[in-house]
Amino acid sequence: MSKAMKKTVSAWALAGASALAIATGAIAADRPAELAPLGDPPIPADNPQTPEKIELGKMLFFDPRLSGNGAMPCSACHLPDAGWDFPDKISLGYPGTVHWRNSQTIVNSAYYGNLFWAGSSKSLEAQARSAAKGAVAGNGEDDMLEARLAFVPEYRERFKDVFGTEYPRLGHAWMAIAAFERTLVQTDTPFDNYMRGDDAALDEAQKRGLELFTGKAGCSQCHNGALLTNQKYYNLGVPPYDGWETDEIAQITFRYELYAKGSTEEMYRTFKDDPGAYFRAKDKNHLGKFRVPSLRYTKYTAPYMHNGMIETLEDVVEFYNQGGGENEFAKTKSELIKPLGLNDDEKADLVAFLESLTGERIVMEEPELPEYDVLPAASN
Structure with missing residues (x-):
């Protein structure tokens, strides 16, 4: 890895670690150490809330x-x-x-x-x-x-x-x-309440799912901390977006993005999949890698992955259980992604736990927007 790339990766990791350190709330003593409830969001000093x-x-x-x-x-x-x-x-x-x-x-x-x-x-x-x-x-x-x-x-x-x-x-x-x-945060999910010490916040299936999450399934290797992400970048083998096969406008967008973000001519002419984090430092070791997303609020955010190619949380669990998938960037696929050997009951428990990471829907009415009017005449 080049010095420039190491510097970039270090900056990504530092930013993520800083945010997570601020976000972590108080945790009960007997809860998994690699996870935490979510605290108040970080507010930048140069943009205070009012x-x-x-x-x-x-x-x-x-x-x-x-x-x-x-x-x-x-x-x-x-x-x-x-x-x-x-x-x-x-x-x-x-x-x-x-x-x-x-x-x-x-x-x-x-x-x-x-x-x-x-x-x-x-x-x-x-x-x-x-x-x-x-x-x-x-x-x-x-x-x-x-x-x-x-x-x-x-x-x-x-x-x-x-x-x-x-x-x-x-x-x-x-x-x-x-x-x-920064006001659109959710810190009172069943998972958060359980991590703060409320044993009744999770049911038995969700508790079994939590044990799988931090154990056999290995999810917490990447989905950890209060935000349930280490904010690092991986290639999971997610298949390419299938719309590129039939949608001409989608094909044009894909080629445009390759061109606009600085692809080589060979990449522009031959790539059939999203290069992902490659564009951040033009390092081929990062082809097909994307930032680990938070698992919070995912109950309402289907479909999943960077291109929406996985439809449900059940499908997500099965994707990982099968050892991920295949895409154009096989050389960069993470070694962490391997078959898990989960049975049907274990998969159901894991989905139950994932749903505990979401609370009530956050909804609001759209505000009434102000009208245009002529600008006032300039005074002498």
């Missing part, structure tokens, strides 16, 4: 004006009623395109050290910007988005109140959206 900022961020999260065509809000790909993600294999694409990866839930995203499947954004603020401006997502342009906000009197007032500027600034919009997203 009620006014959170309310502004909530409005902007649901406002389609922060997109190229004025019709693609953050909530288009992160639907509250659908787990705060998109209920299909691949996320919704900008009109005229399709996306190329599965949309991840916003719930508990405040705890990640890096955002997106390949860790391309280092904060929720950066993630909001990347999504709103991404060519197959929001496809927005800075000057256009900022001008739209300026033509909304209520936004001018709110931005001035929260950030002290005469007119809305786009960087502040991302800060407000991130502040709202």
Whole structure:
């Protein structure tokens, strides 16, 4: 591994470890040491939470004006009623395109050290910007988005109140959206309550599943800590997205992403699968690797994996039980992925435990959005 790659990997690990250290809550003495209940989310010093900022961020999260065509809000790909993600294999694409990866839930995203499947954004603020401006997502342009906000009197007032500027600034919009997203956390799941000492919070099947999770099934090798992820990157052998076989627009998106992210000509012409974390440092040892996602709130976020190719939690367990799958990047498939030998009862118990990592649905009504109006005339 090159010095540059070691530095990159170290930065990823440090960011993840920092977030998890802050996130960990108090743990009962007789609970698995590699797991923990979730504590309060980390709040960056340069973007403190205030009620006014959170309310502004909530409005902007649901406002389609922060997109190229004025019709693609953050909530288009992160639907509250659908787990705060998109209920299909691949996320919704900008009109005229399709996306190329599965949309991840916003719930508990405040705890990640890096955002997106390949860790391309280092904060929720950066993630909001990347999504709103991404060519197959929001496809927005800075000057256009900022001008739209300026033509909304209520936004001018709110931005001035929260950030002290005469007119809305786009960087502040991302800060407000991130502040709202940091309120979408769930720290009171049955698992959290059990880890804090409530023996009755899990039923017997879930307790057996927990024992499998930290033992025979080996899940906690990667899904550990309070967030249930070590935030590292692995190739599991997830098969390629099947839409690329029949959907011409999806094929165009795939080739575009290969080109835009810096593929070699050989890769562009021959690759049939998502190179994943390769793009972060152009290291072939990371082909096909993706960040380990949190297992929290997964009861409502099917389908699973970076391309949505696994439909249910039962299918996820069976995928691992079979020793993963096969894809184009066999050389980088993790050695941790091997057949588990679970029987039907054990698989059912493991699914029961996974469901304990989710509490009640987090839902909310969309806010009423303010209207456009003419800008006031400049005074002499």
